[in-house]
Amino acid sequence: MNIDFFKKELSDVLSKKRYEHSIRVLETSLSLGKIYNADLNKIALASLLHDYAKEFTREKLLKISKEHFKDETKDYLTNVEILHSYVASYIAKEKFKIDDDEILNAIKFHTTGRKNMSLIEKIVYIADAIEPKRDYPHVEKIRDLALVDLNKAILLEVNKKIEYLIKGDYIIHVNSIEMRNWLLKIS
Numbered sequence: 143m144n145i146d147f148f149k150k151e152l153s154d155v156l157s158k159k160r161y162e163h164s165i166r167v168l169e170t171s172l173s174l175g176k177i178y179n180a181d182l183n184k185i186a187l188a189s190l191l192h193d194y195a196k197e198f199t200r201e202k203l204l205k206i207s208k209e210h211f212k213d214e215t216k217d218y219l220t221n222v223e224i225l226h227s228y229v230a231s232y233i234a235k236e237k238f239k240i241d242d243d244e245i246l247n248a249i250k251f252h253t254t255g256r257k258n259m260s261l262i263e264k265i266v267y268i269a270d271a272i273e274p275k276r277d278y279p280h281v282e283k284i285r286d287l288a289l290v291d292l293n294k295a296i297l298l299e300v301n302k303k304i305e306y307l308i309k310g311d312y313i314i315h316v317n318s319i320e321m322r323n324w325l326l327k328i329s
């Protein structure tokens with residue numbers, strides 16, 4: 143895989159701040175990938191592209207979501223924060239011709255998570271939440287846990303995220319609830 147090609151593509155559509163976040167997610171997920179023996183090529187691609195659509199206009203996000211993820215996104219159309227993940231997986235498939243479901247799903251579910259996530263999905267999800275510039279209550283604990291137990295790290299992260307969403311009166315995606323219940327059962 144040509145990492146430099148994707149870095150250039152990314153820098154064309156993202157602000158410096160978001161581009162640098164993506165590179166930190168790449169680095170974080172690669173170090174986790176080494177710990178957990180995951181496919182580093184898949185992780186690199188999913189990490190680089192996970193926020194590709196983050197700065198698309200609201201109109202563009204809505205258009206692609208309604209056209210290509212109608213059922214999955216119909217209850218979340220007011221929430222651009224969730225839509226950018228679906229749209230990035232669409233771009234990965236259509237523009238960059240990535241047809242590996244593990245990569246596409248790691249991109250698609252990086253914001254909400256979901257039950258029965260693959261190792262690649264888990265790594266990209268948690269790397270996004272713990273990259274070195276992330277700063278929120280308990281992030282240190284989540285970072286430490288990620289080095290030894292991905293499930294426990296994600297469970298703590300999603301618990302804290304749900305608390306935050308409730309406090310702010312924000313919508314909670316059903317995938318996040320299902321992921322939490324699944325992790326409670328298996329971890």
Ligand SMILES: [Fe+2]
Pocket residue numbers: 192193196226227252253
């Ligand atoms: Fe994102």
Ligand SMILES: [Fe+2]
Pocket residue numbers: 163167192193270
């Ligand atoms: Fe991100």
